[in-house]
Amino acid sequence: MEKLTIVIPAFNEEAVLPSTISRLLKIEAKLIEEQLLEQTTDILIVDDGSTDQTWNIIKKAHQNDSHIAGIKFSRNFGHQNALMAGMQTAVKTADIIVTIDADLQDDPDSIPAMVDKFINNADIVYGVRNNRATDTWFKRNSAAIFYKSLNLLGVKLIENHADFRLMSKRAVQTLLEYKERNLFIRGVIPMLGFKTDKVYYKRTPRMAGESKYPLKKMIAFAWDGLTSFSIAPVRLILLLGILASSLGVVALFYSVITKWLGLTVHGWSSLMISIWILGGLQMFSLGILGEYIGKLTTEAKKRPRFIIESTIGE
Ligand code: UDP
Ligand code: MG
Numbered sequence: 673m674e675k676l677t678i679v680i681p682a683f684n685e686e687a688v689l690p691s692t693i694s695r696l697l698k699i700e701a702k703l704i705e706e707q708l709l710e711q712t713t714d715i716l717i718v719d720d721g722s723t724d725q726t727w728n729i730i731k732k733a734h735q736n737d738s739h740i741a742g743i744k745f746s747r748n749f750g751h752q753n754a755l756m757a758g759m760q761t762a763v764k765t766a767d768i769i770v771t772i773d774a775d776l777q778d779d780p781d782s783i784p785a786m787v788d789k790f791i792n793n794a795d796i797v798y799g800v801r802n803n804r805a806t807d808t809w810f811k812r813n814s815a816a817i818f819y820k821s822l823n824l825l826g827v828k829l830i831e832n833h834a835d836f837r838l839m840s841k842r843a844v845q846t847l848l849e850y851k852e853r854n855l856f857i858r859g860v861i862p863m864l865g866f867k868t869d870k871v872y873y874k875r876t877p878r879m880a881g882e883s884k885y886p887l888k889k890m891i892a893f894a895w896d897g898l899t900s901f902s903i904a905p906v907r908l909i910l911l912l913g914i915l916a917s918s919l920g921v922v923a924l925f926y927s928v929i930t931k932w933l934g935l936t937v938h939g940w941s942s943l944m945i946s947i948w949i950l951g952g953l954q955m956f957s958l959g960i961l962g963e964y965i966g967k968l969t970t971e972a973k974k975r976p977r978f979i980i981e982s983t984i985g986e
Pocket of ligand 2: 773775777878883
């Protein structure tokens with residue numbers, strides 16, 4: 673029989689964590705009762721540098737039930753790194769790993785359906801939300817634009833799937849082979865291959881607490897997704913460059929002809945326009961190149977993705 677570990681990234685989640693834990697324990701207990709899972713099924717919570725009671729809640733939960741374990745980061749390393757740390761630890765003992773947000777916006781009642789698909793040979797089961805009605809207008813539309821532009825650039829993403837998914841041991845082990853520091857998990861997983869499946873669920877509002885993804889983090893996340901996954905922006909620069917220089921050739925002919933015809937000196941406005949457009953294009957291009965060089969620098973340093981301060985139950 674298989675062993676499941678549920679991995680939960682948590683950043684200042686004191687408001688929801690106790691009820692999240694008891695809800696997930698109930699679901700696991702039911703799966704064990706139905707003999708779909710092994711008795712030693714775990715919950716692993718990754719405290720991503722919380723400044724509230726999150727770690728104390730994890731410690732207390734472990735005292736009450738030794739199947740609950742925790743990892744505490746030395747500071748906030750971000751959602752994606754918390755997920756990686758959780759999966760990396762869980763894969764040592766688990767056969768199946770489910771990742772879910774601490775706020776239970778992703779319906780934990782779909783976990784049994786995921787396990788079912790796993791038993792039917794899927795290595796990766798995506799939780800896909802069938803509505804975004806509970807998101808704000810802004811989040812809904814910015815997410816839609818983000819998915820559309822990534823798809824246009826050739827990055828395959830599962831639409832309306834966040835980080836609620838089940839993965840088999842070998843799928844997680846393969847994911848861990850991707851060593852880049854700025855890992856955009858959602859973009860890499862469809863590249864792993866394996867048999868995949870989907871479970872649809874309704875996304876509900878956060879139980880309590882506030883979103884830990886303010887606009888700044890959201891933009892950083894989207895930008896990372898874009899530039900760590902595709903060199904399309906650099907290609908775009910090339911195209912713009914070709915376009916701009918062809919226009920320059922046309923302008924050259926134009927100015928030579930007007931000179932021959934004796935229509936001189938009226939070129940001030942066209943000069944200004946081309947200086948501004950070209951200047952802008954150059955700055956834009958340098959910015960994008962700089963972004964890639966910056967990425968190379970961080971990757972070359974091979975800094976750790978996260979630093980673990982302490983663990984409990986591991
Ligand atoms: N999270 C994290 N580190 C961060 C930000 C968020 O571990 O720096 C966790 C957070 O505790 C939650 C999950 O990532 O479990 C998703 O965050 P949230 O629910 O705030 O995002 P939203 O649902 O608003 O997109
Ligand atoms: Mg949430």
